Amino acid sequence: MSAPHVACPVERTLRAVDGRWTTLIIRELLRGPHRFGELRDRLPTLSAKVLTDRLRTLEERGIVSRTALRGAPPAVVYALTEDGRRLEAVLDALWDWGTGR
Amino acid sequence: MSAPHVACPVERTLRAVDGRWTTLIIRELLRGPHRFGELRDRLPTLSAKVLTDRLRTLEERGIVSRTALRGAPPAVVYALTEDGRRLEAVLDALWDWGTGR
Numbered sequence: 001m002s003a004p005h006v007a008c009p010v011e012r013t014l015r016a017v018d019g020r021w022t023t024l025i026i027r028e029l030l031r032g033p034h035r036f037g038e039l040r041d042r043l044p045t046l047s048a049k050v051l052t053d054r055l056r057t058l059e060e061r062g063i064v065s066r067t068a069l070r071g072a073p074p075a076v077v078y079a080l081t082e083d084g085r086r087l088e089a090v091l092d093a094l095w096d097w098g099t100g101r
Numbered sequence: 102m103s104a105p106h107v108a109c110p111v112e113r114t115l116r117a118v119d120g121r122w123t124t125l126i127i128r129e130l131l132r133g134p135h136r137f138g139e140l141r142d143r144l145p146t147l148s149a150k151v152l153t154d155r156l157r158t159l160e161e162r163g164i165v166s167r168t169a170l171r172g173a174p175p176a177v178v179y180a181l182t183e184d185g186r187r188l189e190a191v192l193d194a195l196w197d198w199g200t201g202r
Contacts, residue, residue, distance in 0.1 A: 009199025010124045010192060014115075016199075023111045062202075086198055091111060093194035097187055098110025098117075101163075 013090060016061050016083075021046055021054050023091060026080070029064065030088055033079035063087065114191060117162055117184075122147055122155055124192060127181070130165065131189055134180035164188065 017023055021043070028034060028042050039051060055078055058064035063084040069075045080087075118124050122144070129135060129143050140152060156179055159165035164185040170176045181188075 008125075009197075009202075010128075010195040012199040012202065013195040014118070014124070017115070023115070024109075027111075083198075083202060086201055090194045090198050093191045094111040094114040096110075097184075097191050098113040100187060101110075101113065101184060 016063060017087065017090065019054060019057065021050060022058065023094070025051070025054055025058065026063065026084065026087055027091060029078060029080045029084065030091070033067075033077045035075055035077055039078065058084075117164060118188065118191065120155065120158065122151060123159065124195070126152070126155055126159065127164065127185065127188055128192060130179060130181045130185065131192070134168075134178045136176055136178055140179065159185075 017026065024043060024046075025039065028039060034042070036051070036055075039055075040046070040048065043051065055064060055066070059066055062081055065079050065081050065084075067077045067079070069077055118127065125144060125147075126140065129140060135143070137152070137156075140156075141147070141149065144152065156165060156167070160167055163182055166180050166182050166185075168178045168180070170178060
């Protein structure tokens with residue numbers, strides 16, 4: 001019995017936002033680029049390890065970009081890619097249905 | 102470290118559509134009420150057991166209703182509840198993002 005083929009766009013999107021905390025991180029980055037520390041301040045119940053793992057996964061999925069800023073002190077900024085920003089409509093639809101229950 | 106609280110509407114919606122085949126079953130039922138056999142015809146790669154389990158879960162989640170029709174031969178019809186029909190906007194948003202990649 002073959003699983004719903006990953007070619008199915010709905011399944012692809014569910015995989016992109018899959019994983020605990022993923023949607024919360026995307027929602028924060030929809031407000032704009034953040035440094036790691038700022039994300040930690042915004043998501044206090046998230047450990048540094050989990051946040052690091054999720055950001056790496058989102059980078060691999062092409063949803064988040066990671067940019068090292070020049071100058072001192074060195075800093076890394078996380079931002080949504082174009083695909084990442086397009087997830088706003090998905091999060092809105094998920095939010096609307098969830099609040100309607 | 103507490104998980105995203107199930108009160109979060111986005112998490113609630115993700116849970117509602119969670120589970121392999123769930124979105125495919127909902128998409129079929131968006132076309133209208135179906136009998137079990139019709140759903141099996143529409144989703145040939147899905148075993149009867151998996152379809153039965155998923156329909157029961159969707160019933161428990163308040164997304165699908167199950168109605169026993171009077172008359173002969175006895176028949177059972179599955180349909181989306183109002184909450185179920187409201188998932189159309191979610192599936193559309195998931196589809197749009199997935200096809201945009």
